[in-house]
Amino acid sequence: MRDALRGRKEQPKSVTFSLEKVSVAEDSKIREVEPGNNDKSIQKPLHSWPFPGDTHTRARELIYFMTSESDYVFRPFRTVWFSMALTDATALQLCLANAAMFMAQRRQPGMFQYDKCTEALEYYGRSLCQVTKRLENSIDCTSTGVLVTVLGFICHDLYVGIWDRWAAHMNGLRRIIQLCGGYKNISHNLTLWASWYDILGSANRDTYPQFPVFMCDIEPSTYPVTLRTPLLQQIERVLFNQKFILNCLCKVQGIANIINNHYQNPDFWRREDDLSPLYMLGPITHELLSMHRLDVECDYDSEVVFDSTQISREILRLSMLILLAALKTMYSFIVDESEELNILSTKFSRLLTLDRSRPSLLNKDGILHTLQLQLWAMLTVATLQPLSASRTLYVTEIRKCMNLLGMVSATDAFQLARDIAWIDVVAGTTLGNEPLINAINNAPLLT
Template sequence: MDNLDWNAGVAETPIPDVRVTTRPPQGQRMMARKLTGVKPSPAQDLKFINLSHPDDLNRQHAVRTEIRRHVMKDIGQRRRRPRPKETFWRTTRTSPSESSDFEISQPHGANISMISPSYNLTIVAQFPIEADTRTLELMHFLVTAPGYQPLKTIWIEIALCDSGAFYVTLGNAAHALNQISGNDRVKCSEALSYFGVSTRKLRHRLNNSKESTSKGVIANILAHICLAIRSYDWDSWSIHMDGLGLIAEARGGFADLGDQMTLLILLYDLAGSMVFDSNPRFDLPPQLVGISHRSARQPAPRLQALLIQPMSAAFLPAGQALIMVSSIADVININSRSASFWKGDVDAIRLIGPCIHFLLSMPRFPSDFTNISDSEHHVARELVRLTCLLLMSKLKESFAFPLSEQESLHARLAEFFSQHVEILGKNYIELKVWALVTLALLRYHDGKDVYIKEMKREMLAMNKLSPPEFIEIARDIIWIDVLMSPFSEDLVADMNPFVSPEGTY
């Protein structure tokens, strides 16, 4: 890809490396299992079972197990592969030109597919590299690690298709094991070695015009973007995303990559864009256009009333955003009690991804808004955009996706409220109430005070509404129950000190 100036520039960071021999292109089928090699003696061909009553067989588990073993013995022997040749181990080091202080042990003269790791590996995989026992152990850890990890299944499938992405996956596994061992403050040399191999392979393939725009190269880049996001390395994220943009331009887009990779590109694009509050680099995938506009019911009455009134052209995108968020709220409120719903990583991207993309694509608040005749509408639009972005960020957290943007969003919202929210007049008073209540509930433990203070002013201005009535306005616009209800009663109590014993303000 001679016309691309980007060449994995982020990979120039000096890190240890390791040489690992790759396997032939056709791949090598890997299967690990426990080998016994025990041949039964003739005396073992007959088994005698003593039963005093037919029901004894149902009560004696050990007897039933012994019968099954005896019956399946011959079948198992026919299926069992020949015992592998004797193996001995050697250590592979990098050459002097690729200095490294880390070693990876590899078997010499062994049938790799028969090597058993230190514990039973229960996966059968077509690895994109020639693997050793350590590789099997790391992959076993990835597959069997307890707890829900979003996108794990997708990433294992992608990693098995490309050696560069596979090395990053191995590095992530090594890093996780290093943290489990209590060495999380020390850089894992094994992980750095795998990352270095992947980076060098990526740089080499980008210089090949035939491979530079291939699906494998894109998978490798996505692996490095994922690594950058998890390590909060936003400079690396920007470099790799820029490179991905050049590849998209050279190959005419990503339409042929399939749903999994296009969804990953969307997720990773949005992750950094939310941190910087910048426009997404890539268009929304065609299969997701309009997906968040579908709803089982009409918007709540107060939201409908807000949207049907004449509004400025400047506020129109905010109206569309409110409809999208209202639709998402319906889905969340219906399904939030299901534990499996919160583990649907791909469905989660389809649900909230288009809305986040739309919010980040909206016009930004103008710097010279005081000289604009409809400045109030610009303030209302930005208030909707930032509040909805924070709602989507909280949903990302609920779906267990990596988070980095919440603190910057909190700071941006607090500054915006203090500087501009007073300009909102009667037409947007209920929208302002919804934003105040939503933000106070989302920041209940660490930042609600600035919003409660503003609620006091609004309650005094709105015919002395009670705190429950004030919150009911928000509930009747957009209300995501799982995020907002847990602290709603506490928020009412926090607002009660503004009410005198006689019930007046």
């Protein structure tokens, strides 16, 4: 799945360094631009920055690394977070921990081990000790500086993939926001980040969000228009009892409209401080994660016979989460995209097996549109799968669904999926999906 996504996204151009114009600081091995080359030293611009307290030489080297690295390494929201770190001394310590970690990764690509990065851990521990003491102060515990630092811890946990620590920090953040009297009593930006990091971590394990709502009052101009294609309108009229999940699907179509119109712009995926993707992807992800779901791990072996409505809803929910996870990967919001996508895809595959083995309870009036939705979901997920046993299962189930719908050609099946919602750069074009189309067309007709 990772390779499929990489193939659809333009790869960054290689970077060439002008080695004769740099020197290496003896104590830190950091590359520094010589003053004679551009009439600037490191110290001159950094001295004018409003640091929250004194900064030693090494700290300034790390800060310089983070700012100069932006010329050749894309990190989403770098400037936003750096600006927030400059507002609080404790948050700045965490910023230095991140800088030390990123520098170590640059020096030893492929060999970096987080638990052995002593410098990053020292800065992290220093920040943690400071914020722990501040949380004991009844006034300071709800300060903006403490909130920014705790959000920074959560961001750090997401990056390194320490999920139990992420959960602990999320729980602490939730309690701080409660002490503030609710999210409406803190700044808009902080509530946006709190909600975003909530759904990023929750989506990784497909768990319910920590916060009951996406804590951000979103203006209509910042949210994609909910679109209903003619086919979606028809499906909604028939499957009126599936209004919530179908409304999510209409929102996906609105997102698809935005992505399809702009993804070929080379700067679209790398607008470092563009917050619009958070407004676009955050609320719908929260809605999907907040839904009741089938526990395919536990319920598969039980005596429960699932209603076809439950199965169809869960198929749609998982497929939309997989599609959104792929989009987050395109935006570079997920460090290890394979983990989340594999967890969701494994659940989806098990669900297809469950759906195949349980007696059908489909209502006659809704059977056509229910099958169309399931076909859309299977095609969407199958396009992101490599040639594997899972993809073989999808091909079999897709062919079976097509047979029930009276469809012969996989090309027609893909056209139906496009009539519901389709994102070319993620799920692929007809030409890009030709191997999958051939596999479906050549699959045996099963009943």
